[in-house]
Every structure is written in C-alpha cells, then in structure tokens.
Amino acid sequence: MSGASPREHLICTVADLLQGCRTIAVGASSPIPAAAAMLHRARAAVSGRPPVRISILGSVRHNFFTNGSAELFDSAAQGRIDAFFLGGGQIDGQGNINLVGTAPYPRSPLRWPGSFGSSFLYFMVPKVILFREDHDPRVLVDRVDFISAPGTSEPHVARPGGPHALVTGKALFRFDRDAGRFELSGLHPGHDLEAVRAATGFGFRHAPVPPVTPAPDAESLSLLRGPVRDTLAESYPGFAAQLQSA
Amino acid sequence: MSGASPREHLICTVADLLQGCRTIAVGASSPIPAAAAMLHRARAAVSGRPPVRISILGSVRHNFFTNGSAELFDSAAQGRIDAFFLGGGQIDGQGNINLVGTAPYPRSPLRWPGSFGSSFLYFMVPKVILFREDHDPRVLVDRVDFISAPGTSEPHVARPGGPHALVTGKALFRFDRDAGRFELSGLHPGHDLEAVRAATGFGFRHAPVPPVTPAPDAESLSLLRGPVRDTLAESYPGFAAQLQSA
C-alpha cells in the first residue's frame, strides 16, 4: 500500500483524537472531520469495540436525529455527544473562537456566517476538536476580534465540555484546560517548528524537538481507501474522489 | 320530535356556553362535554360558521395533537384553546377546585385521582366550564379541602383564563370573575331554587325567580340524535346508546 497523502494523514490524526468516543456529531460541510469519524467507527467495528454513532448535521442519510435541529443541542446538554468539531474564522491562544467577523463589531469588514451552535456546544461537548486546514497567522491569532465561545470559563460556570485539540494542515496542538493554552504535540510530516511558529499568531508551549504526528498504519489506510471512502462518497462525492491524491 | 331528555337538555346547555369557541379540548372520560362540543361543532357547520375543532384527550381518533401529551398544555399557553372542561371532587363558592382529596392532606381519607392539568389549564384557557352532573353539598362545598387550582388570582398574576360557568344536573351558574363568586343563571326543568340551595354547599347570587335554562331547539335535538350521536358512539358507545332515554 502506498504512503498516506497529507489529507489521509490529517484524517488519521483526527481519528486518533476520537479514541473512546461513542457518539460523534459532525458539521455539514466538514468532510475531513466526517472522514475521521467514519474511520474511527470502522476501526471500532473491525476491532470489536462498541459501535460508534455519527451524525452529519443537515444530512438526511447520516442523521439519526428525529426531533429537528434542536436535538443535537439537547443531546449534547444531556451528555450524549462525546465529540464535535468546530472551525472558526479566528482561533486564539486561549482557545477562544470567532465565527462572526473581524473588528469592529457589528459592522465587520470581513463577516463570516456566524456562531452557529458554538456558543453552546463548546461548553457542553467533552471533546471539541478545533479543525482548520489552513494554518495561517490571520486565522490563528493572539486574540480573536469577537468571542463566539470562550476557550475556558471561571470555575463556577457550568461547563462539562471545551476544547480538546487543534488540528491544522501543519500540526496538532493539545489544549491544556488548566493553563488555558495550547501545547504543540506534533508536527505533520514535512513541517518544521520554525515555520509553524511563524504561521501561528499565538505563542504555544512545545518540546524542544517536537515529535512528528504518527503516520497512519496499514489497516487505517486500507479502511480509509475502502469502506470509509465509499461511505464518504455518498455525502461528499467530490472530496472522496480526490482523497488519495490530495 | 319528542322533548329533550334531561341529558339532552344538559348537553344543549353546555353547547350554548361554547358560543364563539373555535377550538375545544375535552377530557377522555367526559361524554357529556364531548357531546356538547360535538353539537356545537355540528351547529357551526350547518349554519356556515367557521369550523370548530375538538380534541378528545387520550383518543386516537379524535385527537389532532401530534406532539405527545404536552401539546394540549402548550397550545393552551399559546392561546389556541378556547374552551376546556373540568370537574372536581369538590368545587367551592370562590371557584376553587379540588381534584386531589378530602382533608387532611396528604393522607386523604377520600383520595381522588389528582389534579391532572387543572392547576395550569384553569389559568390558561379563557373559558373553563366546570361540569359535574351530581349536584350535591359534598361536592359543591363552601371551601375546598385542597386547592388544585384557585378560582381567581391576584391582579399581578398572569392569568388569561379561568372559570366561566358551572353546569350540574340541576342548574347553570355563571362565574363572576370580578366578584369571585358564582351566580345562578338558570334552573334545569323540574328543579326549584330551594332544592338547589339545599343541595349547594356555598352561597350564590340569584334572581328572586331564577329563569329556567332554555330547552333545546328542534335543530339541536335533531343534530344530537343524528350525526352527533353517531360520532359520539365511536368514542362512547355505551353513553351514546342510552342518550335519549337517560
């Protein structure tokens, strides 16, 4: 089997973060997180672990909800959703995310769609994985212009969930909830610390020589190129077609 | 057409109270209120007035709700239910109702089923009709032992609804919300004021010579004995069969 493409590597990196998750929700236009969740589910199935459920929001086929668009938020509040993905126009070093727009608010010169459910789910879902493929100092900023949802909260604020990790096209960061900061836990193959530092608008802790994020094993690649891609193609045909080459 | 039986008279008395009502909810085991609502609907249909909707709670056939047993309460809170019926183990002169039991609470020597939705609907539905066929001083008391729902509320308490009338096998009372008291507005044929006074545990205002409640007109009787009885028979077969004779 040929080596993993950068996208395949990224998918496997995200899938590894889902370890132990039984129920995962994915946004409608998030093919890489969706692929990662499907790979996680496929790996659980072949190794006989308990079944994994995935809901792709806005999808009819991959949507196990029956109580309208409120049900995702309700089930998250009930503690039934183990992992969710969020992106953001800006993400800062304290884990704050901005899905609304650049300053000044409200007349943002650059306006993004809006906060969606982030102001709630970021508090409620135990493992929120921030995913943003382009790793860029305009995205990864020191301080977001608008807080759609804060990275941490004061201790008396009810908050079972929060950021768990940040995955970009260049690196993997873990979020340290006590410190309220990101820590670099791996560079993807072909990326080096200095370039990542230059591309990141916030400071972060890191080992002197950061490890490389693990390459997908043969089984993961074979699942990804077989059943996962087939399932993926139902919802994201274009993405599935270019998966291996990208 | 032969004259109205006492039950038919009662049904027509209740139907008259529903004038102007477009949406009516009826409890599951309330055949007389159900018959009255059906008669009201049939009269609206023949006279070309806007259609009347009836929901019989717990019925599959005569139930237009699709959001479980909460929907009646929600739609009442939305102002969509014009009339509802309540009974009660005790009803007092201030319009308080007791569906729970005799004193002392909680170890009631005589325990009734419970308040059901009365503690809410009595506040929310504009026209609540109290219906209790047996007119008895143990039922119509001076002061209820337990208030499932009060007859009136202080002005700052949100209360769009409340008691409108009390119908028994002997008489019809209107509830005066400003005075917080019942007023006798009619005796059913064959009943006199003194007997009603003796059978009523609370004092009430009345005309020196109270009127007799109007007898059903021919059209009402014919609707009642035709289409209404047929519809009624689907939900209350025993009641429908004995309607005319009772």
Added chain:
Amino acid sequence: MSAAVPGLMTPGAMASEVHSGMRLALPVDYAGVPMALMPHLVAGGARDLDLVCVPTGGLQPDILIGAGRVRSVETSAMTLGEAGGAPCFRRAVAAGDIAVRDATCPAIHAGLMAAQKGVPFMAIRGLIGSDVLRHRPDWKVIQNPLSEVADPIVVVPPIRPDVALFHCPVADRDGNVLIGRRRELASMAYASRHTFVTVERVIDGSLFDNEQTAAGTLPALYVTGVAVAERGAWPYGLGGEYEADTAALRDYAAAARTPRGFDAWLERFVADGGMP
C-alpha cells in the same frame, strides 16, 4: 437476525436493571405501558422506588405500590380510567405508606423538558395560589427576571429519572424504536439516564429507511435496551395494535379493593407471566 440488535435482552434481564432506590419514569395509560415487565419487576428485589408518572399513572404504579416496592410517587393523577380509582395507591396514601408528590401534567412535562435541555430549572405558568404548589418545596416562585413589573412565576427543577420504561410496537435491527405520535416517550428517554423498551416485534430493516417511520422514531442513541414482549402492554392497549382489555382492568380494580384480594391477583398475575 435479532441477535445482532444492539441492546436486545429478555424482559427478565431488563427488569433486573431496575435497582432499589432508583427513580423510574413510567408512561401514561395510552402511551404504551410496559406491563410485560411487571411479573419480573415484582419477582425481583427492587424496593424503595421513586416513581414519576408521565404525566399520570394507573395499573403499573398501582401494582408496584401494592407490592410494597414504592417509596414515593410523583404524578398528576393516579387512576384506572373507566375501571375507577387506583386501589393500592389510595390505601397507601391514606396509610401514609408512600410519599406523594402531587403535580400537574405540564409541570411533569416541564421537569422532563429541563432535563432534556440540560437546564437547572424550567418556568411554568399557572399554579400560583394552589395547594399543589404549596406542598412542593422543590418548586419555587420567582420574579420573572426579564420583567420590570411584578410578574411572579413558578420554576420547577429538572426530572432526571434513572430509568425510563415503556412499550412500543416496533424496534429495528439498530435498536431504534417506533413511538409514532407518542412524543412523551421521547421526552422520557431524553431526560432519563437509561431507557428500556419492550416491543411487539423487531424488524430486520431500519426505521430510518423511510422518512415516514423516521418521523415517529426514537433513535437508538437514547435506548439502552430492547426486549420483545408480544401483547406487552396487556391489559392496556397499544395504539394501532390492540385495544385495552377493560374487563381485565375491572377485574383488577375489583380484586385489589382489599389487600388480600390484591395479593391473590398478583400471585396469579406473576404465575401467568403477566399474560392474559
């Protein structure tokens, strides 16, 4: 096929998931009462149960009360419908054997909704001036925080049962169950830690295969276990499947008028496995 259904178990195994001291949510008479679990529940050892009737109760809680398994009941009403009052409940109330938390239907729905939404309280209109409210120290009247003028309103806490039990027509191979219009069953499941569902049958397809059944489906996400129990609501009926057996309900009402009569009825009921 059925072996692959997630969470498929026997009614007996299901009943054994109910432990002493648990808070149990039970459905209203017409919504699918899981009567087939009753012989197993009564034969099992669970005691000191706190029942929540959604929003009213009948035969099922009455039997559990008569069998001495109940510590408290939260309900808006307790009745056998046409068959009359609930005899064991009445006796237990008069004797002070159980704590009754008298409620009103929409307050039970509000408590479940608070649990569903993950909020620590839910507001509800009405109730002010009632003895229902006066006897509920867990409910509170507050000033509407968004109003400048006096506007008192009741808030109730979430109802979070340990276990919800109910009966449905169908489960599918993935453990989804068909509730149809009976959405209070979904409310119970959303609010409860575990939900166990008895069903008339398990189908080989998925209830999500067409949008019409999907609309009436409670997803497996909320279903801890499924057990097959044909005519499992008897003597209650099940919408679209069979009618209530009113004679059997009347038999119960007559028998349970005395503790001895109830005991004899229960013994026969358990011996018959809860079947007609």
Added chain:
Amino acid sequence: MSAAVPGLMTPGAMASEVHSGMRLALPVDYAGVPMALMPHLVAGGARDLDLVCVPTGGLQPDILIGAGRVRSVETSAMTLGEAGGAPCFRRAVAAGDIAVRDATCPAIHAGLMAAQKGVPFMAIRGLIGSDVLRHRPDWKVIQNPLSEVADPIVVVPPIRPDVALFHCPVADRDGNVLIGRRRELASMAYASRHTFVTVERVIDGSLFDNEQTAAGTLPALYVTGVAVAERGAWPYGLGGEYEADTAALRDYAAAARTPRGFDAWLERFVADGGMP
C-alpha cells in the same frame, strides 16, 4: 376537492399577508425554504421586516436584505452553504444597513420554546463569557434560583414571530401539513401568531388517517394558510422530493457579489416567477 381545504390560497395572496414591520420566522436551508413566495414578497410592499432565522439563514433572507426589505436579522449564521457567504447580508452588515442580532442555534430554539410553552423566559447553558451574550441586551445572566451555590445561567426571552413561512411536501384536505422529521417547523408554528405553508401538493385524504403520517404532521390548528407551489423550495431541495440545485445557488452567489449583479438577478427571478 382543493377548494374545500381550509385556508387554501395562492402564493401571491399568502405573500400579501406579510406586512411592513412584521417579525418573520424563516427555516434553515434543509428544512423546506418557501422560495416560491419570494417573487411575490419582493413584488409586494412589505418593508422593515425583522427576520428570525431558525436557526440559520441563507438565500431567502439574503434576497430580502438585498431587496431592502429588512430592518433586522436574528440568526445564528447566514450562509449559502457550499456556494459561500451570503453576499447581500455581508454588504448590509458592513454598511450598517441592518441590525444583526447574532445568536447561537440553541438560543433561537430556546426562544421559540419559551413561546411554545407560554413562559416569559427560558434558561440556556453556555454563552457566558462570549461576545454573543455581551451584544444581546435582551438576554440576561441570572443566578440559578434553585441552587444554593453560585451558578450563573443565561435566560432568553420568548421569540414570538408574527408570521412563520415554510415549505412542505404535502397538505391534506383539512389543512394539516406533513413536516416529517423537521420538527423545527413545528416549533416555528407553535411560537408564531400565523403560519403560512407552501406545499408541493394537496392530498384528498387526511394525514391523520394513519399513525405513520400522523407522527410527522403539523396539525391545521397551527396553520393559517396553505398554498400549492410545485418545486416550491427551488433552488433549495426538499427532503424526499428533490435535491438542491447547487448550480443555481452558485449563480446567485456569483451574481450577488455586486449590488448591480444582485439587482439583475432579482429582476430575472421575479420575471421568471421564481421558477428554474
């Protein structure tokens, strides 16, 4: 047959029920967007509309904004999905032409739920420390009234739209409409004073005739009017009926990149009666 359907009207008559200054609830892209009303809404005179997107918006509010009909938008997001950002919305925001009440999806659901339940506020977790909350003077942080320890929580007021508009596959002869799993449409209708529904077709029977369709039915109690509009969600799709026309959405996104391009697109759209 159709003549007997209560509230049956034309799309044009329906659109004329929307008046200046009204608060309008509009559905999310995938829930049945009543696009067939748009040519009539744009040709009509209603201005200063306050839009509530349930819980996010796309083409429909963007067109209304571009056409200068909107005073404010309450939404959790505004996007054309794969076709990109909502161009008229972005321009109006940058220019300060409309007031944006940025929300988060569950807060919109909570506001509708408060209206559904007839309560003056609904609690919601999360939000604390966000700028979403900071910019919503109508929301408030209170202490959980049932807690002895510090427990701040947000309360939001009811959302009570004057009119809800959406598109469904089917209405029946009694004015009931089939919403299937799209229960946010029911929430919109419960919360709104009036609900107008465009449908692909009207059937002669009743959706209550069988329990499966009944489970996915919004009762006529909540439906003020029904209008037939085949392919009425175009260029959006309708679950179980047809897919979205992504090319048409991209055409819009490209055209509306400039005000002039939007005007040309709109003129053609109105001239074509909103049809492909």
